[in-house]
Amino acid sequence: MTLLDAPEVDTRPTLEARRISFGYQDRPIGVDLDLVIPDQSFTVIVGPNACGKSTLLRALSRLLKPTSGEVVLDGRDISSYPSKEVARRLGLLPQTSLAPDGITVADLVARGRFPYQSALRQWSKADEKAVSAALSATGTTSLSTRLVDELSGGQRQRVWVAMVLAQETPLLLLDEPTTFLDIAHQIGLLELFKELNRERGHTIVAVLHDLNHAARYASHLIAMRHGEIVASGTPAEVLTEEIVERVFDLPCRVIEDPVSGAPLVLPDGQPTH
């Protein structure tokens, strides 16, 4: 251990896709995609409905096996890891999850510990600490004894985030985490992700619909259309009038967001398709 100051390259979480094609049996969705999730970034994927962004997220999280190419997690093909090992490196919040009937918040969050447990080791000190930390990070500690069914949409989504956090993964993949929430809860959740990214060093990859939220929170933006990556880079690089129109078929103007200084996309006219 002489190179104390050397960057810990090997321990950094890395996720990239190398020429992956993916889709369902008869329906290819993405073809030959290359992408790198920058380490420690808050990456947001945007694109019109059915452009393949959620499917891409499924492929990145090994829920969908690419038909060709490989997803590389921490230097190795993701499919070469045991399934539980992936779950200790990469957490995913799917678009829809079902809370089992009559489950309490603490019980649900505790289920995030599955990748660390076994038939004999069902509730270790580490499990307890992780669940406790996940509840507190998401501000849901006071809800721990409540039934998940009784919570508001915003609270419930925080609880699901806590469940994924309990997995203690450096990488967090979030599929449309703010859909169905009102504006205040959307911002509250995005602020939480920002904190997880900045303060706790999680690399975050989120699919979002709202371009202005993406512009404000993302450090790296990926724009998709018809299963292809049209542009990627900082929000300022990606959210130009020309690229937004190309991606969404929607004429628009882009101005500077007076609050955050990020690009602000304003639709300007009918969709052209």
Next chain:
Amino acid sequence: MSAALQAISKAESVDFGRRTVVIRAASLSVRLSFRTVAVGVVLIALTLLACLFGLGFGSFQVSVPDVAKALLGQGPEIIQTLVVKWRLSRVVLAVLIGLALGLSGAIFQSLTRNPLGSPDVVGFSTGAYTGTLIAIVFIGTSQGLMIGGALVGGIATALGVYLLAYKRGVHGFRLIVVGIALTAMLGSVNSYLLLNSELWQAKMAAVWGAGSINGLDWSEVRVVAIALAIVVPPTLLLSRQMNAMEMGDDASAALGIRVEPIRLALVVLGVALIAVTSAFAGPIAFVALAAPHIARALTRGTGALLVPSAIVGAALLVVCDIIAQWIFEPIILPVGLVTIVLGGAYLVWLLSRQTRREYS
């Protein structure tokens, strides 16, 4: 051991909203709900008591204390013979079959995420009936043939339902819909077979179809016990996976569960459990459906609740079998008839209570 074993219930940093018992010793650690443990202990005690009562019950009544004595090898020899040689096998069989039914029901309700899930969603009982009918009408009526027919028919039907429901993986809802369709079709096949059978054949089939543990003894107990010893441990080992899978396929896959192989394994285990019981006792209705509900209501727990469901299943069948022997004494009813009446009444009550709560 007690030095290494620490039980904490209050010092936990996570509040689960109910009393939990955490046991940690070396690399072993479990967290149990206090209520679940208590319910389990009480139910086991009640079941054992019912067993003692059941052993004393019959044309020659033996009191509970005398039954206990006989089991311990004390008291008059004639009582010992009666209790241990003649009646014990029936009670043990009721316990084992009840366990299997409760466990199977818990598997299918968890798997389909549907409170009406039961082994019948994959059409096992109807298919087993078809198999038995074919054996009786076309081949022969020995016990072996009937058991074989039931197993082949039931397993083939379950397999058929699974394969027909398979499209990029099996989803609980599709399993139920395909199961209903195939069950309805087999029902008409069964009617046709019955109409084309001799009267005595139809009667024999009806006896099997009612579900009964009359006339079974130690040889059957042995086979059922061995089968359960093979099927139950892997089922219990999958309970954590089942709990996680109740959150949806994507959420559980993200936690590192290989959803499809596990689901197939669970269908196989659930069908094996029901196959073991149907082979010998015929289709005993409603226990598999009701046991997990009762277990959930009593423990107020979530998840598959495998062990509580199994215990409730055993308790239900032991009690129903006593009722079956007692109600029209000296005629012994098939226990399946009692479970249908009791289970049906329970289900109606459950559904009416649920709908009332939802629509008021």
